[in-house]
Amino acid sequence: MRNGPDISEVAALIGDPGRAHMLLALLDGRALSAGELAGEAGVTLQTASGHLARMVEAGLLCVEKQGRHRYFRLATAEVAEALSALLALADQGARRRVRTGPRDAAMRKARSCYNHLAGEMAVRAYDSLRQRGLIVVAQDGLDLSDAGHAAFAGLGVALTGSRKPLCRECLDWSERRMHLSGPLGTGLLTMVLDRGWARRETGSRVVAFTQTGEAAFRKAFPLTGDV
Amino acid sequence: MRNGPDISEVAALIGDPGRAHMLLALLDGRALSAGELAGEAGVTLQTASGHLARMVEAGLLCVEKQGRHRYFRLATAEVAEALSALLALADQGARRRVRTGPRDAAMRKARSCYNHLAGEMAVRAYDSLRQRGLIVVAQDGLDLSDAGHAAFAGLGVALTGSRKPLCRECLDWSERRMHLSGPLGTGLLTMVLDRGWARRETGSRVVAFTQTGEAAFRKAFPLTGDV
DNA sequence: GGAACACTTCGGTTTCTGCCGAAGCATTCA
DNA sequence: TGAATGCTTCGGCAGAAACCGAAGTGTTCC
Numbered sequence: 001m002r003n004g005p006d007i008s009e010v011a012a013l014i015g016d017p018g019r020a021h022m023l024l025a026l027l028d029g030r031a032l033s034a035g036e037l038a039g040e041a042g043v044t045l046q047t048a049s050g051h052l053a054r055m056v057e058a059g060l061l062c063v064e065k066q067g068r069h070r071y072f073r074l075a076t077a078e079v080a081e082a083l084s085a086l087l088a089l090a091d092q093g094a095r096r097r098v099r100t101g102p103r104d105a106a107m108r109k110a111r112s113c114y115n116h117l118a119g120e121m122a123v124r125a126y127d128s129l130r131q132r133g134l135i136v137v138a139q140d141g142l143d144l145s146d147a148g149h150a151a152f153a154g155l156g157v158a159l160t161g162s163r164k165p166l167c168r169e170c171l172d173w174s175e176r177r178m179h180l181s182g183p184l185g186t187g188l189l190t191m192v193l194d195r196g197w198a199r200r201e202t203g204s205r206v207v208a209f210t211q212t213g214e215a216a217f218r219k220a221f222p223l224t225g226d227v
Numbered sequence: 228m229r230n231g232p233d234i235s236e237v238a239a240l241i242g243d244p245g246r247a248h249m250l251l252a253l254l255d256g257r258a259l260s261a262g263e264l265a266g267e268a269g270v271t272l273q274t275a276s277g278h279l280a281r282m283v284e285a286g287l288l289c290v291e292k293q294g295r296h297r298y299f300r301l302a303t304a305e306v307a308e309a310l311s312a313l314l315a316l317a318d319q320g321a322r323r324r325v326r327t328g329p330r331d332a333a334m335r336k337a338r339s340c341y342n343h344l345a346g347e348m349a350v351r352a353y354d355s356l357r358q359r360g361l362i363v364v365a366q367d368g369l370d371l372s373d374a375g376h377a378a379f380a381g382l383g384v385a386l387t388g389s390r391k392p393l394c395r396e397c398l399d400w401s402e403r404r405m406h407l408s409g410p411l412g413t414g415l416l417t418m419v420l421d422r423g424w425a426r427r428e429t430g431s432r433v434v435a436f437t438q439t440g441e442a443a444f445r446k447a448f449p450l451t452g453d454v
Numbered sequence: 455g456g457a458a459c460a461c462t463t464c465g466g467t468t469t470c471t472g473c474c475g476a477a478g479c480a481t482t483c484a
Numbered sequence: 485t486g487a488a489t490g491c492t493t494c495g496g497c498a499g500a501a502a503c504c505g506a507a508g509t510g511t512t513c514c
Contacts (some may be wrong), residue, residue, distance in 0.1 A: 008247035008248075010242035011247060024234060033460080034460075043502090045461065046462070047502070047503055048502070048506070051502090052497040059316075067460090082309070082312040085305070085312040085417050086237055088238050089305055089309045092303065092305055116368075177430075245473090261490075262490070273491080273492070273493080274472070275475095276492055277492085295480070295490050371474090
């Protein structure tokens with residue numbers, strides 16, 4: 001008998017295997033059509049349609065109509081954060097029986113989260129920026145210092161548009177550390193892909209770095225203690 | 228059709244209104260008996276017992292047997308984090324219809340989260356410590372600098388025990404900012420209560436500061452820009 | 455216009471699970 | 485030892501919802 005927002009409604013929505021599959025498929029930030037999501041969840045189109053309608057109604061997803069397709073994506077960064085937190089929980093629960101497989105190694109190293117970079121490489125970038133004073137704690141979140149602006153301009157990351165909530169922190173479920181999200185995190189991911197330092201693995205959230213790409217990334221985001 | 232940890236299982240568990248009520252009741256970090264939790268959820272004892280058994284089995288809760296009572300508490304900080312993330316989601320969903328009531332003002336100002344302090348006051352303490360260089364980004368999380376150790380000793384916060392993951396960051400669902408968790412966050416909360424700067428409001432997570440207590444807190448954790 | 459396609463809505467079946475009454479353990483107190 | 489208390493287990497019921505077949509809406513292509 002308590003007031004306040006009702007967790008159980010959202011949680012129950014995520015609590016259906018079909019819907020959970022769809023949400024996880026969208027966690028990399030891309031927009032997928034209803035048909036693709038139905039295939040992902042392993043249900044028929046009409047079942048998926050019902051699920052999607054409910055998730056849009058609840059504010060978990062947003063829709064973009066394009067011709068005879070309807071593309072769905074996660075509505076807000078909060079949704080991605082909640083999913084990440086639940087992933088960490090489920091992971092912790094499963095960790096008792098099985099050891100993390102070799103397939104997960106690539107996921108731990110680098111993957112896309114919502115629309116930014118996550119994993120070891122993302123945490124490295126975050127720590128490097130913090131250490132070098134390129135991002136600083138501001139009144140409402142993190143802010144990019146002047147030197148930081150210069151550094152990102154040098155890397156070819158465009159940071160136009162509203163610069164108010166330029167960068168945010170996001171908890172990393174494999175590293176249990178913070179990494180960058182927000183426009184800055186998004187710009188970082190697109191930069192890495194544009195430069196060919198890494199490419200998305202089809203059908204998964206893995207972001208696979210090339211050997212030279214990883215070296216370039218490490219050089220761009222040095223940490224004290226590096227060789 | 229995907230591998231990886233199964234979110235839906237945990238989410239479905241949290242997705243039942245009764246279980247969600249119990250979990251939220253435990254979010255302040257205290258241990259409650261099965262009977263108290265049954266009352267909280269508004270169900271009979273035998274129903275609650277089933278719910279609790281399932282949540283323990285899933286690793287959401289842990290039990291401590293004491294005489295003929297069984298006390299339940301959240302198993303890990305990850306559970307509290309996931310609940311906070313879901314709270315943020317549910318809050319965002321509800322924000323469309325109703326405006327946040329006056330009762331919520333106290334919650335926003337200060338409340339207990341798991342076993343540490345959250346809300347505006349907690350964010351202030353975190354920012355102050357960051358600004359003054361008393362906590363620094365370390366290899367695996369945050370670390371307390373030597374000056375930080377001295378400062379906390381001066382405040383009477385005991386920091387014995389394993390000092391490895393001394394402080395962690397935790398996302399604040401009302402402020403959307405980081406605040407302290409971990410031993411340091413716990414110590415902060417107990418210090419505030421011990422000194423009589425604030426007291427827990429019975430039956431809620433609100434931590435109510437006294438007028439002098441708030442002034443003392445603000446003095447102990449100054450921010451540039453203060454009067 | 456008609457066919458193909460992407461998706462939604464409707465209706466009915468089936469499965470799941472939350473719920474409580476009753477009975478069963480375990481612990482404490484007299 | 486017996487009664488009271490706190491909690492768990494069992495069994496059956498009732499409501500919810502996930503699912504798919506079939507039919508309907510809107511868009512594109514020929």
